[in-house]
Amino acid sequence: MFIIFGTRGIKHTVSESPVLENSCPNCDSGSLVNKLYRRWFTLFFIPVIPLDVVDRFYECTNCKSAYNEKIKDILGQSQSVRDNAQHQARYIYAKALIATMTHMSVIDGNFAIEEEREIKEAIEQFDDIKAELTEIMERVKRDQNKDNFVFNLLNEARTELSAEAIMNILAQAGVVLLADGIIDKAEEELMKEYLIACGLPKDMYKTLIDKLQVKEIQEVN
Numbered sequence: 001m002f003i004i005f006g007t008r009g010i011k012h013t014v015s016e017s018p019v020l021e022n023s024c025p026n027c028d029s030g031s032l033v034n035k036l037y038r039r040w041f042t043l044f045f046i047p048v049i050p051l052d053v054v055d056r057f058y059e060c061t062n063c064k065s066a067y068n069e070k071i072k073d074i075l076g077q078s079q080s081v082r083d084n085a086q087h088q089a090r091y092i093y094a095k096a097l098i099a100t101m102t103h104m105s106v107i108d109g110n111f112a113i114e115e116e117r118e119i120k121e122a123i124e125q126f127d128d129i130k131a132e133l134t135e136i137m138e139r140v141k142r143d144q145n146k147d148n149f150v151f152n153l154l155n156e157a158r159t160e161l162s163a164e165a166i167m168n169i170l171a172q173a174g175v176v177l178l179a180d181g182i183i184d185k186a187e188e189e190l191m192k193e194y195l196i197a198c199g200l201p202k203d204m205y206k207t208l209i210d211k212l213q214v215k216e217i218q219e220v221n
């Protein structure tokens with residue numbers, strides 16, 4: 001299931017922060033402007049919950065890509081350092097995504113075929129690291145969160161990536177939660193733990209699941 005999940009809000013340009021000219025790693029020509037963003041949690045573009053999260057990030061004037069504030073530390077570096085940082089961010093995202101989705105699949109004691117299909121589809125998007133992601137899936141299937149493996153990856157993603165990326169990981173975990181048609185108590189509790197771990201209110205659980213279910217019904221009809 002394709003979901004659109006994110007945040008929207010009132011953006012302000014931070015006037016005292018210098019604009020980083022022509023430095024967008026995605027489109028190469030855009031400039032990065034420092035923004036302050038009071039966020040709303042949105043699902044399918046509908047604002048759902050106002051978040052008391054005020055995020056500071058850089059936004060490209062051209063392609064609108066959003067970057068963690070840490071980007072300014074790597075922009076002056078060589079192209080290979082920048083490529084490496086970009087690659088590293090994608091790697092952190094993929095590992096947290098697959099670990100979280102798999103953890104959600106096995107928490108009810110049953111790795112359902114629909115759940116496995118969702119995870120394999122997600123792994124397919126990362127062609128160059130498919131083998132490692134498959135290993136992560138197998139490890140979490142076997143050991144779940146042993147040694148805090150899943151939460152450590154989620155926490156790394158929270159530190160290194162944009163809020164959008166985190167929201168996307170949580171929404172994909174929600175898709176897995178709904179994949180076999182049964183919402184187990186353990187799945188519900190785990191999703192709430194994820195929300196808390198990401199600094200979000202656990203009450204967001206109900207809204208998230210309601211919206212994903214409405215979308216599922218629309219897709220069937």
Ligand SMILES: [Zn+2]
Pocket residue numbers: 024025026027028029030060061062063064065
């Ligand atoms: Zn750009």
